[in-house]
Amino acid sequence: MVERKKWSENFSEWFNDVIEEAGILDKRYPVKGMNVWLPYGLKIMRNIERFIHEEMERTGHQEVLFPALIPETEFKKEAEHIAGFEGEVFWITHAGHDELDVKLILRPTSETAIYPMFSKDRGGWIRSHADLPFKIYQIVNVYRYETKHTRPLIRVREISRFFEAHTAHVDFEDAERQIKEDLEIFDNLMKKLAIAYIISKRPEWDKFPGAYYSLGAEVVMPDGRTLQIGTMHHYKDNFARAYNIIYEKEDGTHAYVHQTTFGMSERLLAAVIAIHGDDRGMVLPPTIAPIQVVIVPIPKKGEEEKVYSYAREIEEELRTAGIRVHLDLRDKRPGWKFYDWELKGVPVRIEVGPRDAENRTVVIARRDKLEKITISREELVDKVRGLFDDIMNYLAERSRKWLESHIKRVDTLEEAKKAFEDRRGVVEIPWCGSEECGLKMEEELEAKMLGTPYPNPEAPEGKKCPVCGREAKFIARFARTY
Amino acid sequence: MVERKKWSENFSEWFNDVIEEAGILDKRYPVKGMNVWLPYGLKIMRNIERFIHEEMERTGHQEVLFPALIPETEFKKEAEHIAGFEGEVFWITHAGHDELDVKLILRPTSETAIYPMFSKDRGGWIRSHADLPFKIYQIVNVYRYETKHTRPLIRVREISRFFEAHTAHVDFEDAERQIKEDLEIFDNLMKKLAIAYIISKRPEWDKFPGAYYSLGAEVVMPDGRTLQIGTMHHYKDNFARAYNIIYEKEDGTHAYVHQTTFGMSERLLAAVIAIHGDDRGMVLPPTIAPIQVVIVPIPKKGEEEKVYSYAREIEEELRTAGIRVHLDLRDKRPGWKFYDWELKGVPVRIEVGPRDAENRTVVIARRDKLEKITISREELVDKVRGLFDDIMNYLAERSRKWLESHIKRVDTLEEAKKAFEDRRGVVEIPWCGSEECGLKMEEELEAKMLGTPYPNPEAPEGKKCPVCGREAKFIARFARTY
Missing domain, CATH: 3.40.50.800 (Anticodon-binding domain)
Structure with missing residues (x-):
């Protein structure tokens, strides 16, 4: 046997090796960023998804299945969304021997496929307050033309197991309640996977294209970089206005719905493999192990x-x-x-x-x-x-300790730089809240701002923003990310 | 409520109405031939697939998941296959702001995605006799640019629930045994759906592109047209030669594998809806009903x-x-x-x-x-x-009687024409076996030759081919098909 790289020394190569040797994926498929799921890997992923289906059932989400192709005309209706995605979509321009009249894209996410069906314009699904809240989800393949270095399960051009829940609500506050439910669902799922995580509210410049605000869930990987494994977005009525999704209120007047989405993917499996692994390979929580x-x-x-x-x-x-x-x-x-x-x-x-x-x-x-x-x-x-219980507890506790020991709060950029050189992980820095200072810190630290702790932003008392020296209004989290 | 068309009088419209009113699919998705699966329809389909997964597990097939995109270069390796499909594939030519160096197709079926991974050329999955028989399957979305009239569940441009099993064997005979196993699996599944069917060996001119021979399973729909709901293909070593899939035999020499495939899709659900239905709507077998x-x-x-x-x-x-x-x-x-x-x-x-x-x-x-x-x-x-048992028996028996009463054996083209005007269904005619006479009959009858009864071709004694007058070697089945 070829000596495998060590989890503790060279995580990146360890991960690539283990994924193939343990029968998770075959990376030799001849399209960059697209991999073949092997039987063992697929079984683990299906076990993870079983918990997702159970949580969806518990919370009254209905499963649907949309086509993977979206007409250019629908895709281009919400301005920020198209700006955010057009650089990374695959275009279908021809079929058979014909050039298509309306080009099609392969979905990079399904807002623009789903929302036309919500709209009354097409005699759609949402008409009255009695239809709300409206909660659906699907687990599907989506496509992103990643130009960065691709990495199996983590950064791929075909996300094979993309989970997306889409909800519509009578108003902003009801959509807020949905975000809270999403966080609860996510927490239940993470308990099944024995994985500790943090939730951050993304800065304005890093929101999902079209969102009013975005939350991201992160884990700290063995090399100290963070991996986003879940997102929740509050869309307010941004998409409702673009797709004309209105409902009739009890008093007979009409209003736009407020919407949310909740997304996860096979990155959940990447986190399980990475965080629980050791030099000998994977360590699966009994909850999801195909063979316990x-x-x-x-x-x-x-x-x-x-x-x-x-x-x-x-x-x-x-x-x-x-x-x-x-x-x-x-x-x-x-x-x-x-x-x-x-x-x-x-x-x-x-x-x-x-x-x-x-x-x-x-x-x-x-x-x-x-x-x-x-x-x-x-x-x-x-x-x-x-x-089984002992193992779950041990893995959860180890994961929690790992996470906690990789979050460091500092006051200055020098300390932050040192933290990134040292253990890495997440570095928390006082921040005035301005985009200018935020971007400046990202640049100085060669790191990304994950955002502010959510739901408690923890306004720091008596701290200064290390860039402008003004009073800090937030704690901002930074990390080198996957 | 709008009066629904009657199953017994206008099946085609009844089918379209019921699919939407009963919550199976939403047909308003803005791409021709692509539909949205609604929660109730998806639940029924998943219940059908549960039986497929169980049969696959029983027979030692492993589940995998391949990317949906295939490079043009791989797609074009088997000459007959590409000739058969190139008129109906969707082409991805651009991604982001780039034109792709190698164009990609959306899989119409997965032979050309899967077989490069079988091949030793890519350090693949099949190397020695010990790896054989090799049996995998997946249930995925596939795409066909249908130019004919599209119809939900039956003729679509996105087949959302395409089942395909791919196997490799040491020799022709072992692949034959696989075809027998496929027929047994199919029969078990049809018992769960209470559906009677016939198997025909397709004529040479209607084989699957690249196959040595093809079998098709048909049901007779309420309007007397037949619907193909399953296929089994013996590829011999045709694809093995194109993709260089060889294995080492026990004696150290090498040989090409022999391969088979077995395919089904959401047409299974179409058959359930159509065959068991009545003027009031669907009648679901308790085995697959989401609500029993x-x-x-x-x-x-x-x-x-x-x-x-x-x-x-x-x-x-x-x-x-x-x-x-x-x-x-x-x-x-x-x-x-x-x-x-x-x-x-x-x-x-x-x-x-x-x-x-x-x-x-x-x-x-x-x-x-x-x-x-x-x-x-x-x-x-x-x-x-x-x-539940009584219902299953009653549906199965009614389906069997329906099928039998719609198969008519005749000696002349005039009788055949009359049969198509009358009850329609399947008409069996003596046939000399020549392509010329077969095609002539297809033309005269405005029908398709389904093929010869399988596994017992029933050589008719003392019968003449109605076209050339020579002695008939086969019974050929004809039908107006979906």
Whole structure:
């Protein structure tokens, strides 16, 4: 085997290697920034999406599916939106042997596909206050012609698993309530993934094109750069005005709806792989692991059948208990199998040899802490379930500590620069609130302003903006980002 | 309410109306041949796909996900394939502000996306006999620039739910075994949908582009036209030669793989809607109905709470029994609700009034036969489960009879013409086997040759080809097709 790069030393190469070796994606597809999902990776992603579907169901969002192609004419209706995206859309200009009358774009996001259907103009979905709030979502492929360096799961030209929820509301305040619900949904999901994150309100110059304001959720990756893994946008009535989405109020008058969106993608999987990983490969939370327990028989010459029959008995019991279990009967050495399943991040490994079969014991190894214990056969299911909880708690706690130790609050640009040289992560700096000073800091620090802490912006007392020296009104977060 | 066209009189308009009124698709999306999936329609389709996923799991197919874009260079490697598809692909020529060096197509099907990854040339997935048989599948959106009249679910420019299985084998015979497995999978699925079908081996001139032979599965629609709802293709080593997909045999020599594909789509849902439908709307098999039982309370002034609490009790019991149940508490008249749920095809309706609450009885209406029975509260779950079986059997039997009564065997073109004027459906004619006579019959009958019955071609004894008068070697099936 080729020596894999270490998570702890060269995260970027580790990530690229693990994604391919663990069977997440195949990166050899002959279009830049587009990858093939392999069965194991797809299974993990589907398990993540299962929780998304459950949360959507719980909160009354309905699933829909829109076409991936949008006519140029619809795409160009909201001025800021088109300005923000036109540099990165793929254009369909011909079909068969014809040149198209109206060019089509491949959706980079679906506002301009969906909102014409909301509008009364097309006899659409939203007519009266009784239709509101209107909440839909879809998980689809979207396309962005990234000119930056592409990176699997993180910066791609085809986002295969793009989640987008779109909602419409009677007024600004009801849309605000939706943003709060989105944050709650996101938090529930992050608990399932055992991932700690921060939410920031983006500065004006970095809002989603067309948004009134934008929130972003970030994690700190092993190399100290941040990764945006979720966004929530309040559109106010910006799109409603462009697409004429009006409703009839109870008093018979009409008003524009206020809208929000909530977005996530396979970056969730990137965060799981990166944050929980170690030098041996992935460490999957049991909640989303396609295989939660793998059984590796360690047979001894002449005692094979005893071991295999004991292994099958254990497999059957775990399966009956609803645990996703796999018995590895490949014709390979146990050490090779350990290495393989550790790489693939299976949370719990069970080893069974002849002595275990005789003594009715089971050796259990947990992937996160790389510890082994021996238990008696009778306590199997309870112990395994308990171990799942322990692993979730351990991963969540480790992730929380990692995040907290990578947020540093400073007063000056010098301290900020030092922080970026040192541990990196997120650096918080007092800020007067002006775009000029914000951009100046971005430039000086070679970092991006993530925005201000949300929902509590924490106005700092007695602090000065390090650029202009005026009184600071905000704490601004900066990071080197993916 | 606008009077809906009748299933029995004007199927084509009935189909268009029901699809929209029952909440399957919204056809107002502003790109020709592309529709929006509505929540109810998507739920039915997902239930159909659940059975597909189960069958794939049972037969050892692994799920993957390929990019939707294919470079022109890869697309053009298999000569027949490109000839067959180039008239109907969408071309991406620009991205952002750039003209692309290599144009991209939107996949019309994924052979040319997938097979480069199989090939050793790219360090691909198939290297040795130990990798074979290799079986993968995906359910994805594909694109075809249809120039014919488009029709929702049936002939569209975006097929949103395209199922395609791709397999590779050591030799021709092993690929033959795969085709047999595909037929078994298809038959299992059709049992879940209660749909009767026929399989035909396509004539040479109507094979899938690049195939050695093609099989098609057809149903007869209410207007007597046939709809192809599944295909299985044996590629022999045609694509393997174009994409250099070779494997090392046990003896160390190398050989090309033999390949097959198996395809289905949302036409499955079209068939369900069309074949089981009636003048009131859809009739869904309980296997795939998002709501299997709807409870409509029929309250009486002053006795509301008694009725609602009895309805909730019934809802709870059915839900606990694992039945997909919905209690309709909308502020509408019962008659309006009956109409709505009949349109949506909910297999079983339960009506509860004050007298039912008092007598502990339940009125059950079945959607397929439009019959009502009164049962006692205690037998509820058993009766409902029994009714599901009865409905499945009734739908399957009705579908079988419909199909059989629409297959007519004749000896002459005159009889064939008469059959098409009369009931239509499938007409079987003795055929010498020559392309010339086959095409001549297609022209005369203004029909398509579906092919010969598969797997038993039924060589007719003592029959003559009605075109050339030579001895008939085959029975050829003709139909007016969708």
